[in-house]
Amino acid sequence: MIMLGTEDGNLTGVAGELRDLYETIMQNNPRYEIGTWDECEAIKIFYNTFISAKVGLVNMIQDFAMKIGHINVDVVTNALARSTMRIMGPKYMTAGMGDAGACHPRDNIALRWLASEYEVGYDLFDTVMHAREIQAKNLALFLVDQAQRLSLPIVIHGKAYKPDVEYCIGSYSTLVGFYIREAGLPVVYVDPLADDRTGCLDTIDGPAVFLWAHNRKITYEYTGNTPDTQPYCEIQSGSVIVDPWRKLPFDMTGIAVLHYGNTRT
Numbered sequence: 001m002i003m004l005g006t007e008d009g010n011l012t013g014v015a016g017e018l019r020d021l022y023e024t025i026m027q028n029n030p031r032y033e034i035g036t037w038d039e040c041e042a043i044k045i046f047y048n049t050f051i052s053a054k055v056g057l058v059n060m061i062q063d064f065a066m067k068i069g070h071i072n073v074d075v076v077t078n079a080l081a082r083s084t085m086r087i088m089g090p091k092y093m094t095a096g097m098g099d100a101g102a103c104h105p106r107d108n109i110a111l112r113w114l115a116s117e118y119e120v121g122y123d124l125f126d127t128v129m130h131a132r133e134i135q136a137k138n139l140a141l142f143l144v145d146q147a148q149r150l151s152l153p154i155v156i157h158g159k160a161y162k163p164d165v166e167y168c169i170g171s172y173s174t175l176v177g178f179y180i181r182e183a184g185l186p187v188v189y190v191d192p193l194a195d196d197r198t199g200c201l202d203t204i205d206g207p208a209v210f211l212w213a214h215n216r217k218i219t220y221e222y223t224g225n226t227p228d229t230q231p232y233c234e235i236q237s238g239s240v241i242v243d244p245w246r247k248l249p250f251d252m253t254g255i256a257v258l259h260y261g262n263t264r265t
Contacts, residue, residue, distance in 0.1 A: 146258070
């Protein structure tokens, strides 16, 4: 969609001319949403916070799968994703790494302030962000448990907030890394593009417990250009890969793959 904001919320004057201009250059036939400046800003922010809420909910199901056992989170979320009449479409219905980037967490934080400022009496956005923190901590403690059990170091495969970008602001990988360090273990990252190279290595000496944080196919499926993420470094025999997306095959020679969120088997 293209949002056009005006002082009075009407498509008049320059706003109408702007829409006419967009219609000559846009190739994806977007819809146009017209409102006041405030309404268009609200559309944009609530669009992002709806996405944050969906990611938090599916990762909550993932946590229940890990706690209860005999549950594959994908069976649950796929069933909900097919409930398209009343619940939602399939986008953002794959549990995995938490919501990230410069926009979504920031907009939730902004709305936490707004809920307090206008005394609405509740703060769903604080709950969403708290859930994001605890979900990151749960994943971090799972990695810590694997590392301590096997006496291996922890490596996070992907430091930027998503594949193929440089930006680490709002990165869920670094949030998971924070909780790993809080638990008393070191963590390093491997990411060829991350703009903050602190703690990043280009090669890993020996086996390790890897968190497969980046998944191109999940992130960019909507573009149609979805080759699988290739390893950023050599993963040596004896390593364990924790895959929160549950897409890596189990038959990797000499490497154990754990599908985080699937405790059916």
